[in-house]
Amino acid sequence: xxxxxxxxxxxxxxxxxxxxxxxxxxxxxxxxxxxxxxxxxxxxxxxxxxxxxxxxxxxxxxxxxxxxxxxxxxxxxxxxxxxxxxxxxxxxxxxxxxxxxxxxxxxxxxxxxxxxxxxxxxxxxxxxxxxxxxxxxxxxxxxxxxxxxxxxxxxxxxxxxxxxxxxxxxxxxxxxxxxxxxxxxxxxxxxxxxxxxxxxxxxxxxxxxxxxxxxxxxxxxxxxxxxxxxxxxxxxxxxxxxxxx
Amino acid sequence: xxxxxxxxxxxxxxxxxxxxxxxxxxxxxxxxxxxxxxxxxxxxxxxxxxxxxxxxxxxxxxxxxxxxxxxxxxxxxxxxxxxxxxxxxxxxxxxxxxxxxxxxxxxxxxxxxxxxxxxxxxxxxxxxxxxxxxxxxxxxxxxxxxxxxxxxxxxxxxxxxxxxxxxxxxxxxxxxxxxxxxxxxxxxxxxxxxxxxxxxxxxxxxxxxxxxxxxxxxxxxxxxxxxxxxxxxxxxxxxxxxxxx
DNA sequence: TTGCTCCTCACGTCACGTGAGGTGGC
DNA sequence: TTGCTCCTCACGTCACGTGAGGTGGC
Numbered sequence: 001x002x003x004x005x006x007x008x009x010x011x012x013x014x015x016x017x018x019x020x021x022x023x024x025x026x027x028x029x030x031x032x033x034x035x036x037x038x039x040x041x042x043x044x045x046x047x048x049x050x051x052x053x054x055x056x057x058x059x060x061x062x063x064x065x066x067x068x069x070x071x072x073x074x075x076x077x078x079x080x081x082x083x084x085x086x087x088x089x090x091x092x093x094x095x096x097x098x099x100x101x102x103x104x105x106x107x108x109x110x111x112x113x114x115x116x117x118x119x120x121x122x123x124x125x126x127x128x129x130x131x132x133x134x135x136x137x138x139x140x141x142x143x144x145x146x147x148x149x150x151x152x153x154x155x156x157x158x159x160x161x162x163x164x165x166x167x168x169x170x171x172x173x174x175x176x177x178x179x180x181x182x183x184x185x186x187x188x189x190x191x192x193x194x195x196x197x198x199x200x201x202x203x204x205x206x207x208x209x210x211x212x213x214x215x216x217x218x219x220x221x222x223x224x225x226x227x228x229x230x231x232x233x234x235x236x237x238x239x240x241x242x243x244x245x
Numbered sequence: 246x247x248x249x250x251x252x253x254x255x256x257x258x259x260x261x262x263x264x265x266x267x268x269x270x271x272x273x274x275x276x277x278x279x280x281x282x283x284x285x286x287x288x289x290x291x292x293x294x295x296x297x298x299x300x301x302x303x304x305x306x307x308x309x310x311x312x313x314x315x316x317x318x319x320x321x322x323x324x325x326x327x328x329x330x331x332x333x334x335x336x337x338x339x340x341x342x343x344x345x346x347x348x349x350x351x352x353x354x355x356x357x358x359x360x361x362x363x364x365x366x367x368x369x370x371x372x373x374x375x376x377x378x379x380x381x382x383x384x385x386x387x388x389x390x391x392x393x394x395x396x397x398x399x400x401x402x403x404x405x406x407x408x409x410x411x412x413x414x415x416x417x418x419x420x421x422x423x424x425x426x427x428x429x430x431x432x433x434x435x436x437x438x439x440x441x442x443x444x445x446x447x448x449x450x451x452x453x454x455x456x457x458x459x460x461x462x463x464x465x466x467x468x469x470x471x472x473x474x475x476x477x478x479x480x481x482x483x484x485x486x487x488x489x490x
Numbered sequence: 491t492t493g494c495t496c497c498t499c500a501c502g503t504c505a506c507g508t509g510a511g512g513t514g515g516c
Numbered sequence: 517t518t519g520c521t522c523c524t525c526a527c528g529t530c531a532c533g534t535g536a537g538g539t540g541g542c
């Protein structure tokens with residue numbers, strides 16, 4: 001029981017904490033050195049060290065300094081209960097971080113097929129990715145990605161151009177007042193459905209999700225989709241016709 | 246292009262943010278409403294909304310508000326690079342959170358076999374758990390846990406009592422100055438090794454880790470282990486004897 | 491005397507939450 | 517006139533990091 005003792009710097013080195021941290025613990029009365037020299041230097045005893053090690057351990061299970069204070073002072077502090085809550089919180093946080101990781105990985109994936117992207121385009125991609133998550137399950141996303149790999153980057157770009165072309169043709173007919181029962185509109189409808197089928201690969205789940213997305217959102221990929229919705233209902237009427245006598 | 250516009254409360258409701266958050270974004274010049282009423286009320290235009298949606302998206306990939314500001318202002322801001330760094334950070338954080346989760350789960354496991362535990366005892370268990378992690382691999386921990394389940398709680402408690410008894414007997418012989426070559430000490434050594442073997446289940450890896458732990462730490466399970474180290478070397482000498490002619 | 495350690499303020503961090511105290515528009 | 521919304525300060529959060537300016541002990 002010689003009673004070893006340390007100055008603040010020595011204790012910091014022994015424990016891997018910073019001197020500032022020990023100052024802070026002193027300040028908030030979490031760990032006050034049991035003595036001071038005449039000139040005011042802090043002197044920590046071996047029981048101070050033992051307490052500090054308890055503090056560090058409790059920090060390492062995620063307790064706040066306030067919780068640690070109460071835990072060390074108040075025998076009625078429900079430490080076991082606090083640990084259970086802590087576990088719940090950590091599990092929840094891991095789930096959230098994993099979502100974020102999946103999002104960032106999806107972005108990294110999307111980006112690696114492109115060359116230089118402007119910040120503006122990148123933000124657009126981010127917005128699309130996040131919106132995508134809202135309507136497609138991870139399995140559906142996986143399915144779509146797999147399909148994209150199968151058909152290849154070139155075909156995807158071609159499809160996008162085909163969409164542009166098709167939409168402007170549809171808009172033209174609508175502007176001209178062509179009735180949806182016109183055979184030209186039916187032809188456009190067939191191309192429309194073919195492109196949708198190509199994207200969904202015939203998967204009805206993906207088809208439904210896509211439809212919900214277009215019915216819910218007002219802007220997709222930076223485009224107002226209200227005009228597109230009007231095209232959709234025009235095209236839908238075209239399909240009804242062949243069924244009639 | 247009628248140019249819709251919203252007051253701050255309306256915009257908050259539309260985006261799910263708080264009014265205070267929008268005040269904050271205004272304050273740090275991240276999103277300033279493009280107009281004010283005569284009485285000073287903020288008026289947000291649809292392009293303000295578009296910018297806000299970009300901000301929200303960038304927040305959802307983990308960017309800080311400062312990063313978002315730069316990303317929206319400076320075309321040279323390396324957003325793609327920042328995303329990669331963000332992914333690294335998130336992966337690292339997940340690894341750390343998973344360690345913490347494993348620790349808390351180990352604690353929950355240890356605790357569920359006990360009834361009411363005082364905070365003091367619980368802190369002791371936490372310290373032991375954390376120390377344990379330093380010397381045993383997850384596989385070894387799993388091994389030890391499995392073994393504990395096999396032998397049962399009762400046998401474990403009995404072993405701990407046996408340890409206490411044995412150590413006090415060894416201490417007695419040391420105090421009496423009994424030479425380690427004495428047959429009584431050899432008998433003690435045999436009991437000692439039997440208890441170690443029982444804990445390690447004959448696994449040499451676990452045996453080594455245990456030895457390293459006792460050689461490195463100065464306090465284990467709240468006990469000074471310096472006296473125990475002295476016992477160990479006394480006991481070790483006892484073993485050397487039978488080998489001699 | 492020179493280094494190194496120690497001391498006490500005290501501001502800064504990050505993204506807002508939460509009042510306080512008062513005004514504006516239906 | 518009563519509610520509801522809006523306004524501008526301004527402190528608080530959490531666990532310290534980071535100086536600033538000065539003193540103490542070998």
